[in-house]
Amino acid sequence: MPLTVHHLRVSQSERIPWLCEELEIPYELVTYTRSPLLAPPELKALHPMGAAPVIQDTSPSGKAITLAETPACAEYIINVHGGGQLALPPSHPDYADYLYWFHFANSNLQCQMSTSFRFSRSNATDDDMFKKTTVDRKAKVLSFIDDRVSKVPWLAGEEFTAADIMSVFSLTTMRVFAPTDLSGYPNILKYLERVGERPAYKRSMAKADPGMRPYLGAETPKEFMDSIKG
Amino acid sequence: MPLTVHHLRVSQSERIPWLCEELEIPYELVTYTRSPLLAPPELKALHPMGAAPVIQDTSPSGKAITLAETPACAEYIINVHGGGQLALPPSHPDYADYLYWFHFANSNLQCQMSTSFRFSRSNATDDDMFKKTTVDRKAKVLSFIDDRVSKVPWLAGEEFTAADIMSVFSLTTMRVFAPTDLSGYPNILKYLERVGERPAYKRSMAKADPGMRPYLGAETPKEFMDSIKG
Numbered sequence: 001m002p003l004t005v006h007h008l009r010v011s012q013s014e015r016i017p018w019l020c021e022e023l024e025i026p027y028e029l030v031t032y033t034r035s036p037l038l039a040p041p042e043l044k045a046l047h048p049m050g051a052a053p054v055i056q057d058t059s060p061s062g063k064a065i066t067l068a069e070t071p072a073c074a075e076y077i078i079n080v081h082g083g084g085q086l087a088l089p090p091s092h093p094d095y096a097d098y099l100y101w102f103h104f105a106n107s108n109l110q111c112q113m114s115t116s117f118r119f120s121r122s123n124a125t126d127d128d129m130f131k132k133t134t135v136d137r138k139a140k141v142l143s144f145i146d147d148r149v150s151k152v153p154w155l156a157g158e159e160f161t162a163a164d165i166m167s168v169f170s171l172t173t174m175r176v177f178a179p180t181d182l183s184g185y186p187n188i189l190k191y192l193e194r195v196g197e198r199p200a201y202k203r204s205m206a207k208a209d210p211g212m213r214p215y216l217g218a219e220t221p222k223e224f225m226d227s228i229k230g
Numbered sequence: 231m232p233l234t235v236h237h238l239r240v241s242q243s244e245r246i247p248w249l250c251e252e253l254e255i256p257y258e259l260v261t262y263t264r265s266p267l268l269a270p271p272e273l274k275a276l277h278p279m280g281a282a283p284v285i286q287d288t289s290p291s292g293k294a295i296t297l298a299e300t301p302a303c304a305e306y307i308i309n310v311h312g313g314g315q316l317a318l319p320p321s322h323p324d325y326a327d328y329l330y331w332f333h334f335a336n337s338n339l340q341c342q343m344s345t346s347f348r349f350s351r352s353n354a355t356d357d358d359m360f361k362k363t364t365v366d367r368k369a370k371v372l373s374f375i376d377d378r379v380s381k382v383p384w385l386a387g388e389e390f391t392a393a394d395i396m397s398v399f400s401l402t403t404m405r406v407f408a409p410t411d412l413s414g415y416p417n418i419l420k421y422l423e424r425v426g427e428r429p430a431y432k433r434s435m436a437k438a439d440p441g442m443r444p445y446l447g448a449e450t451p452k453e454f455m456d457s458i459k460g
Contacts, residue, residue, distance in 0.1 A: 048374055049338070065326040069337055072329040079320050090309050096295040099302040103336070107299055108279070111341040115348065122361055124354035131352055144278055 001064060003027045003081060005073075006046060006054040007208050008039050010176065012110070012169050013053030016073050017208045019165050021200035023082040029207055071106050074162055086162040094157040101148075101155035105166035109145070112138045113170045117178030142185055145171075150187040153194060160198075168195050172215045176224065183218040192216040231294060233311060234258045235303075236276060236284040237438050238269050240406065242340070242399050243283030246303050247438045249395050251430035253312040259437055301336050304392055316392040324387040331378075331385035335396035339375070342368045343400045347408030372415055375401075379421040390428075398425050402445045406454065413448040422446040 005020060005027050007013040011034075020027040032043045032052070044050035047068045055073045059065045060080055067073055078087050088098035116138045124131040145167075148155060155163040171188060174180075182188055195201055196216045205214050215224050235250060235257050237243040241264075250257040262273045262282070274280035277298045285303045289295045290310055297303055308317050318328040346368045354361040375397075378385060385393040401418060402425075404410075412418055425431055426446045435444050445454050 048377075049370075059323075059326055060320050061323040061325070063323055063326075067326045067330055069330055069333045071337060072326075072333040075329050075333070076320075076326060090290050090306075093289075093291040093293055095291070096289055096293075096297045096302075096306060099305050100297055100299055103299045103302040103305070106333070107301060107336040107340075110337075111344070114341070115345045118345065118349075118360045118364065119352070119354075121359075122349070122352075122354040123358045124349075124352040128353045129351075130348045134348065140279075147278075 001056060001058050003077070004030060004056040006030045006032065006043060006052060006056070008032050008043060008052035009034065009209050010173060010212065011052050012070055012174070014173060014205065014208050015070055015165050015169050016053045016055065016077070018168075018201055018204040019074055019077055019082075019086070019162065021204040021207075022160075022165065022198075023077070023085055024200075025077070025081045031208065071102070071166060074166060078162060086160075086165070088156060088159070088161060094159070098156040098161055098163055101163035102161070102166055105163065105170065109141055109167060110170045110174070112141050113174050113178050113180070117174075120178070138180070142180070142182075142188065146185040146187045149191040153191075164195065168192070168201075175215055176221050179221050181218070181220075189216075189218055231286060231288050232256065232258055233307070234260060234286040236260045236262065236273060236282060236286070238262045238273060238282035239264065239439055240403060240442065241282050242300055242404070244403060244435065244438050245300055245395050245399050246283045246285065246307070248398075248431055248434040249304055249307055249312075249316070249392065251434040251437075252390075252395065252428075253307070253315055254430075255307070255311045261438065301332070301396060304396060308392060316390075316395070318386060318389070318391060324389070328386040328391055328393055331393035332391070332396055335393065335400065339371055339397060340400045340404070342371050343404050343408050343410070347404075350408070368410070372410070372412075372418065376415040376417045380417040383421075383424060394425065398422070398431075405445055406451050409451050411448070411450075419446075419448055 005016050007017055007029060009031055017029055032040050039050055039052060043052060046054045047066060049068055053070055053073050054066060054068050056066050067076055078084060088095050116134045119131045119134045154160045155167060196214055212228055235246050237247055237259060239261055247259055262270050269280055269282060273282060276284045277296060279298055283300055283303050284296060284298050286296050297306055308314060318325050346364045349361045349364045384390045385397060401422060426444055442458055
């Protein structure tokens with residue numbers, strides 16, 4: 001079986017086709033449309049957790065594998081198909097920074113974005129301490145990223161790596177669901193401009209979400225959605 | 231500088247001393263007490279995100295590094311000090327399962343535990359859709375783990391790996407903060423019994439949280455806390 005990437009449109013699984021395009025490796029892309037909001041039954045049938053991305057492949061040990069969780073899929077593809085490219089090895093001076101930002105993406109940033117989204121839609125009141133600290137944590141995380149990309153072009157340092165691929169979704173497409181005003185984070189906006197210039201990012205977004213331009217600017221989700229419809 | 235592990239007592243950073251004990255590598259442990267609930271200023275001063283764990287070391291490239299985020303610290307220690315032990319290589323038949331469960335721990339399980347904890351303490355009402363789906367997701371994740379450890383002794387398969395070290399905190403100590411009734415998950419309870427028998431787990435918990443026995447059973451947080459005081 002060739003490497004197959006199952007992608008749910010307008011979702012965090014956009015990261016995996018992007019990775020494959022950056023690595024310039026062959027892969028088969030299967031896309032699914034939300035039905036109406038969550039994954040459709042065909043995608044849910046692939047993996048018990050019913051979420052995207054899911055990848056399928058014949059592993060180096062000859063086993064047919066079905067794998068979920070974005071960072072697991074990314075690590076698998078980099079090591080099995082990408083010859084370790086886009087990851088930094090232990091001998092690299094930026095190794096620790098690479099590891100930090102690669103893992104920060106899902107362990108921290110995406111969890112904060114998702115939790116703050118859920119609180120914003122819940123009936124918890126704005127003065128609720130747990131809702132407030134959720135909002136504060138999101139702001140802290142964004143300031144921290146803004147500071148980082150004011151000093152270096154890419155999260156791990158001078159080199160573009162899988163740490164960037166892991167993080168960009170939470171700063172772009174995720175904002176369709178979790179409205180986040182980035183106008184106070186000028187360095188994140190400049191970083192997203194750099195991302196948007198990458199040919200592999202453009203190619204992958206056109207394949208994974210045809211008709212949707214990447215959400216790289218500071219406009220509101222409504223302005224963004226209107227610009228796609230228009 | 232020797233490998234130094236900064237641990238906040240009764241927190242997710244318990245995973246890093248446990249990893250070091252399993253690998254049988256030298257490390258210096260510095261423990262901090264909550265002040266009153268969050269990390270004390272000395273720990274916050276170590277890293278901009280102000281959370282534990284934080285590790286410090288001289289990296290293979292000769293750089294003094296300060297690293298946070300549990301999975302990043304774990305991967306660093308395994309590759310730099312552990313000779314790759316407790317991780318599975320791409321050639322291993324369980325490689326994909328190892329990657330899945332290693333990343334599932336923080337990307338999914340711990341995020342669900344933390345979000346459900348925050349909702350349970352918030353003033354969102356029990357019939358709120360976002361609070362309800364948070365509760366449902368936690369139950370789904372726990373059933374999924376229960377099913378997994380009914381079939382294999384350790385999360386990656388037959389071998390104990392860092393995927394277990396990454397996951398156990400969310401099923402044990404985290405329940406002090408996010409009360410979670412495990413009595414409906416008999417296989418998780420048996421799995422935690424196996425964990426509790428590991429000499430390295432016992433050693434690390436005694437060093438990291440002296441006076442606190444590991445929270446491996448199905449008792450409520452109150453019963454657990456009373457048993458420690460008693």
